[in-house]
Amino acid sequence: MKNRPAVIIPLDGSETATKAFGAAEAMTKIMEAMLYIVHVTEEQLPEEELLKKLRISQIEVRDFAVRQIIGKDAVGEILRFAASIDTQMIVMSSHGLSYNPKRLLGNITMGIVQRAINPVMVIRPDMENLPGPDWKPQKMLVPQDGTPTAAAVMTQVYRLAELTGADIDVLSIGVVGRRPPTEAGAIPAPRYLDHPRYDWTAWAGEFIERFYAQRPPGVELRLYEREGELANVMIGFATENNDDLIALGWHGHLESGRAETVKKLLRETDRPVLLIWSRE
Amino acid sequence: MIDCLVGFPAIRKHPYKIIAFDWDGTAVENRRVDATAVAHVLEDLMKFGVYIVVITGTNFGNIDRQFSSLITGPYKQNLFICTDRGSEVTGFDKNSNPVTLYKRVATEKENALLDSVAEAVKHDIEAHSNANIEIVYNRLNRRKIDLIPEWENPPKSQIGELLVKTEERLNKGGFTGGIKAAFDLATRYAYELGLPDARITSDVKHMEVGLTDKSDSIKWVISELSSKKNIPFRDTLVLGDEFGPIAGFEGSDFRTYLPDAPGVTYVSVGKEPNGVPPGVIHVGGGPTCFVKMMGEQVKLYKKLSPTIDPTFLLIEEGYEPLREREAESLFTIGNGYLGTRGSLEERTPESEPMTLLAGVYDRPKANALEELSIMPDWVMARVYVDGRVLTLGDERSILEHRRTLDMRKGMLLREWRHRSEDGRITSIKFLRFALLAEPHIMAMRITVVPENYRGEIRVETGLVVSRKSGLTPELADMRTIKDGEGVLLSLKTKFTRYTIAQAQLSRVAPGLVKQHYRTYIDKSGVGEDWRWQADPGQVIEVEKFVSIYTSRDLPNPVKAASVSVYDYAARGLDALLLEQIDAWEDRWDAAAIKIVGDPEAQLWVNFVAYHLITAGNPFDERVSISARTLTGSIYKGHIFWDADMFMLPFFIYTHPPTARAMLMYRYHTLSEARKEAIGLSLRGALFAWESATTGAEMTPEYVVAPTGEVILILTGKMEQHINTAIAYGVWQYWVSTNDVDFLIQAGAELLIETARFWASRVEKDDEGIYHILNVEGPDEYHEIVNDNMYTNLMAAWNIDRAADAVRYLREVYPEAWARLKDKIDFDYLELDRWEDVSSHMYRDMTDSDIIEQFDGYFGLHDINVYDYEQRTTSLDTILGRDVTAASKLVKQADVVMLLYLLENEFSEEVIKENFEYYERRTGHGSSLSPSMYGLVSARLGLSALAMRYFRQAGTIDLSNNMGNAAGGVHAAALGGLWQQIIMGFAGVRVKRDGLFIYPKLPEQWQRLTFALLLRGNRLKFDIESGKQITLVVGETGEANVGIFGRALQTLAPGATYRAGWDGSTWLEFAKIG
Structure with missing residues (x-):
């Protein structure tokens, strides 16, 4: 079981949770994976009843399995199950049964995104164009601040781009009110431009070089530089450039004062957000 | 007193890795003296990894009591005591406890035979005489036949007297053959009684019959150290005091001389009354000289080792691929002729190896702008273990990895311990440098040690022509240099048609491990390949020498490179490294600045x-x-004003020949600068904003942004203040060096032609005021402006200095001036015109003390950069081009540069007001900016801001x-x-008549010391914050130095002066010595 790539979609029986089902099916197809529909419950249900409860009427992927896990700790059970198989991605709606648009994420999604080491794709249920089973991102937006942490997401992004044939827009954003990153190996946008014609070219070359070493042949990569508030710029840029997906590296912390950009993005974007965890 | 080392200069130049020596008489006078000094100096050598071997006839206990017990530390594992005339070797473990490494144990039969031989000799002598002979039995594997028991422990210094007394004793007793007969007797009995390999020796008092002698000790050294560590014989030094014969017998150290170990150096510190055998260097001087020699070796090792002071070391621990190209820049080695980036030798996907040669430009295509051509990578070296190349690719394989740039000694070191998947650990070290004093030489040492395995090691090293990107010369030829040895590349730049030749020759010192050598030529380039079977712990050092010449240097660079590389190899890497260290030491002597209280600074x-x-x-x-x-x-x-305005002062005051060469470069590009001025229908010369070979403008006229937008680049046409930077550099060089030859040959012409440009460039208004319209000042956020105050005032200053130069030459060097005047067709009426332009140049005539940066600046949208204090990129990037241009945002020091360069023209109050005004409006979008603001704020005493x-x-x-x-x-x-x-x-200002100083040190700096060269005289300043300035004047001549704000003082050569701080100001210098 470990060897077969897997996509997981946790469902709790709510209508909102199923909004991510199309994206999960799409990712399963793209990755030629096995789709695991996971439901954590305290009481075992017969399969037919379970599918009904989960509101699944039609499944378009060939290989799938429905896993009913008996337990109380839904987040823990889902993550334990994810660890037991070759999970490539967890796809889920931002909210489930406890849907409250005022809250950033539902309880289970909140737990999963913070604790999962696997990439997690979050779908807002109120998204205008919900991805369907045949969804195939053509362009992906990957904001980068020049840090190795942010750059680490590229492995996953490249894999997805290679499978989908998507182009990648790398976006560097200049911000007022923040210090340049101090992480070792960071290459923030230049603070000094003695002669912009040389410095920008060199910086862009260096920036892109960071990603080119791993880039699969055929994947197109473009670098953009914008200024402003991070989440706003990302959202605006994705709209302007028709990016189908925003992929972000992060450290898995949503507590107060942290990951403000991720929070704002999750609240306001109308595109799927792929969160890729990396160690702090 | 004659220096005992005169006859052995190698002791100061060749670092020996094994130093073996006799103890009694060589290292110490006798076994009773205090050996602390010897222990200390040898301990120092052990710390450098030198193997120290004592070879003695006595037992370990005696040596340990006197010597080895004084030493404790892990390095003691490098100490070996060979005792009992070759019968025993004692080493030490990591806790410094003695460990017997070798012991020859005599069989019962051998012991009985030794007794028999000794007793037979005693019997025969006593039978033929009345001389009483004693036998010492309790020696390991030998018996001592005492021919003169009444002389107890005679010192070596009395050997002559002892000889006479012993011969007398035997003769008078009736044994007329004397010591020689006793020796023959012992030899014969040993053979007849069954010990044909017995070692018979004599120190006059004794006849010794043994199973071993000192040759066994030296053989142990060869087998266990030279061989197992693969230390070449040339790196072994053996010292004794008795190599030559004594009283007809071979000296006690003669047996340490091994003719079948060619290359070992033998040195005697003894008196050697009968001379030394061929191959032994006799220096004499006894133990005193021995200690001196060891001290010289310590000094040599210290010199060859990396600097200890961490402020001279740039260290990268581990390996961070994401920072690789950045590290490569910082870790560059070079000598002005060439620069080689600090890339990893084995070339990684992340790296960008690069060697650049100053002045070797080419064009990517015809009519394109020139750029430096990238030379083949000479540092490439790969290590293979049983056919697999070692890389940093898998971080789990990296046990240790460190790159160290030793800035004091101009060398780059890399230490790497690699563990392969099967647990095999290989230690690799690289050392590289480019000789500062002889700029065509590069050298590299590659040291490989298989730590825990036996296997085939291969080192491949060469000159790589292939690269991922960049402008490279075309390959003309690849071949071996001669007889299948060494490799050579020649190349040609495509459009500029320079020939470049790179030759490489590598050497491996002849040790005991046999290497296979070959050269190779393939599409990647040329190289040499060494391979050998290595045992654990065996060290192989590949020394690589590379020479590089171009047709810019001489007509036949191929020949020069291929011949010179042999010369370099013959000199040896250590010799070249010593030259390198000496050359760097000289430069640091002149350039070092010492800051006490701020190690980061x-x-x-x-x-x-x-x-x-x-x-x-x-x-x-x-x-x-x-x-x-x-x-x-x-x-x-490309060369910008950066060179003349920002870098030149460092060279003017620390290495004037480099400063002069930089200015001469400008002089040699004057012709193109004149063409540029003519092209604008102006007089004089306008230097290129970006300059390369000829001085023709190399600034691109536009670039195409990734978005497709065409962006015009105006700096090449508009930043004409480059002229004033060159003029300022010329003037500073002249007033600081008094180099009249330069002024006559080039400096005056540069000043005059730039002044002529300004005099023709200005436009006169109706009120007789001159303006410079349509220029760009240092602040490049405002591209086409009128009356940029920096340009106006610097142009006026340029004109004034040109007039000064004309007047000076006319008065002091009339003949030279006459020649120059004719050459440049100078008309004295020009002086009048200059005077008019300079005195009527527009100088911001608003009522305010604030200098308007350019006409209309005050009307722009105001900005306070502190409102944007924290940001992740440059402020103009955040605001955008248009908003920036419409605002008062200044890119870099513009008016503030004036406050520094033309300080005399403003009151301190005006300087302060203008600094504060522009400081709040400057985004420092250029790396040239912070230091200038720091400089002016330091002069203003704004310590924290500075x-x-x-x-x-x-x-x-x-x-x-x-x-x-x-x-x-x-x-x-x-x-x-x-x-x-x-x-x-430090507040230094250099004027035509002398140097002023007025230090205002930051709080955390307790002390600042530095030296400046002023007119060939070295001035050493030692500033103690809030206390005093001590100045040592060089011996060359008097120096005019003063406290800024006071009168200049004439200070005597060679004297020391001090200026005190009275709590509010610096007082005048007073002589103190």
Whole structure:
């Protein structure tokens, strides 16, 4: 079981949770994976009843399995199950049964995104164009601040781009009110431009070089530089450039004062957000 | 007293890895003296990894009591005591406890035979005489036949007397053959009784019959150290005091002489009354000389080892691929002629190896702009273990990895311990340098040690022509140099048609491990390949020498490279390294700045001096220093005002020949500058904003942005203040060096032609005021402006200095002036015109004390940069081009540069007001800016602000906050930082008649010391914050020095002066010695 790539979609029986089902099916197809529909419950249900409860009427992927896990700790059970198989991605709606648009994420999604080491794709249920089973991102937006942490997401992004044939827009954003990153190996946008014609070219070359070493042949990569508030710029840029997906590296912390950009993005974007965890 | 080392100069030049010596008489006078001094000096050598071997006839206990017990530490594992005339070897474990490594144990039969031989000799002598003979039985594997028991422990110094007495004793007793007969007797009995290999020796008092002698000790050294560590014989030094014969017998150290170990150096410190055998160097001097020699070796090892002072070391621990190209820039080695980035020898996907040669430009295509051509990578070296190349690719394989740039000694070291998947550990070290004093030489040492396995090691090293990107010369030829040895590349730049030749020759010292050698030529380039079977612990050092010449240097670079590389190899890597260290020491003597109380700042200033020294080329006056020196290619190797305004002062005051060469480069490009002026229908000369071979303008006229937008680049046409930077450099060089020859040959012409340009460039208004319209000042956020005050005032200053030069030459060197006047067709009416232009130049005539940066600046939208204090990129990027241009946002020091350069023209109050005004409006979007603001704030005594700017400038490369140090170091920022210290914190101002100083040190700096060369005289300043300035005047002549604000004082050569601080101001200098 470990060897077969897997996509997981946790469902709790709510209508909102199923909004991510199309994206999960799409990712399963793209990755030629096995789709695991996971439901954590305290009481075992017969399969037919379970599918009904989960509101699944039609499944378009060939290989799938429905896993009913008996337990109380839904987040823990889902993550334990994810660890037991070759999970490539967890796809889920931002909210489930406890849907409250005022809250950033539902309880289970909140737990999963913070604790999962696997990439997690979050779908807002109120998204205008919900991805369907045949969804195939053509362009992906990957904001980068020049840090190795942010750059680490590229492995996953490249894999997805290679499978989908998507182009990648790398976006560097200049911000007022923040210090340049101090992480070792960071290459923030230049603070000094003695002669912009040389410095920008060199910086862009260096920036892109960071990603080119791993880039699969055929994947197109473009670098953009914008200024402003991070989440706003990302959202605006994705709209302007028709990016189908925003992929972000992060450290898995949503507590107060942290990951403000991720929070704002999750609240306001109308595109799927792929969160890729990396160690702090 | 005659120096005992005169006859053995190698002791100061050749680092020996094994030093073996006799103890009694060689290392110490006798076994009773205090051996502490000997122990200390040998301990120091052990710390450097030298194997120390004592070879003695006595037992371990005696040596340990006197010597080895004095030494404790892990390095004691490098100490070996060979005792009992070759019968025993004792080493030490990591806790310094003795461990018997070898012991010859006699069988019962051998012991009985030794007794029999000794007793037979005793019997025969006593039977033929009345001489009483004693036998000493309790010696390991030998018996001592005492021929003169009444002399107890005679000192070696009495050997002559002892000989006479012993012979007398035997003869008088009736044994007429004397000692020689006794020796023959022992030899015969040993053979007849069954010990044909017995070792018979005599120290006159004794006849010794043994199973071993000192040759066994030296054989142990060869087998266990030379062989197992693969230490070449040439790195072994054996010392004794009795190699030559004594009383007809071979000396006690003669047996340590092994003719079948060619290359071992033998040295005697003894008296050697009968001379020494061929191959032994006799220096005499006894133990005193021995200690002196060991002291010289310690000094040599210290010299060859990396600097200890951490502020001279740039260290990268581990390996961070993401920082690789940045590290390569910072770790560049060079000598002004060439720069080689600090890339990893085995070439990784992340790396960008690069060697650049100053002045070797080419074009990517016909009519394109020139850029530096990238030379083949000479540092490539790969290590293979049983056919598998070792890389840093898998971080689990990296047990240790460290790169160290030793800025004091101009060398780059790399230490790497690699563990393969099967647990095999290989230690690899690389050392490389480019000789500062002889700029065509590069050298590298590759040291490989298989730590825990036996296997085939292969080292491949060569000259690589292939590269991922960049402009490279075309390959002309690849071949071996001669007889299948060494390799050579020749190349040609495509459009500039320079020939470049690189030759490589590698050597492996002849040790005991046999290597297979071959050269190779393939599409990647040429190289040499060494391979050998190695046992654990065996060390192999491949020494690689590379020479490089171009047709810019001489007509036949191929021949020069291929011949010279043999000369370099013959000199040896250590000899070249010593030359390198000496050359760097000389430069540091002149350039070192010492800051007490701020080690971080100390590192920055050392980094500054290191990279400027590696960038300056005193040998070639047709090159100057590019914006990124030779550490990277992103600025194409183009030369900007950065060189003349920011870097030049460092060289003027620490190495004037380099400064002169830089200015001569400008002189040699004067012809193109004149053409540029003519092209604008102007007189004189206008220098290129970006300059390369000829001085023709190399600034692109436009670039196409990734978005497709065409962006015009106006700096090449509009930043005409480059002229004033060159003139300022000429004048500073002249007043600081008094180099009349330069002034006559080039300097005056540069001043005059730039002045002529300004005199024709200005436009006169109806009121008789001159304006300079349509220019761009240093602030490049405002591209086409009128009356940029920096340009106006500097142009007026340029004109005034040209007039000064004319008047000076006319008066003092009339003949030379007459020639120059004719050459440049100078008309004295020009002086009148200059006077008119200079005195009527528009000088911001508003009512305010604030200088308007350019006409209309005050009407722009105001901005306070502190409102944007924290930001992740440059402020103009955040605001956008249009908003920036419409605002008062200043890119870099513009008016503030004036406050520094033309300080005399403003009151302190005006300087302060203008500084504060522009400081709030400057975004420092250029790396040239922070140091200038730091300098002016330091002069104003704004210590905290000055330090903030100082730190900002100091970390431009070292924290990579530019985001593009990967493309090379920011040389102007380095030069600016130097100026901030000397001209800012130390408050130095050099005028035509002398030097003024007025230090205002930051709080945390307790002390600042530095030296400046002023008119060939070295002035050493030692500033103690809030206390005193001590000045030592060089011996060359009197110096005019004064406290700024006071009168100049004439200070005597060789004297020391002190100026005190009275709590509010610096007092005059008073002589103290």
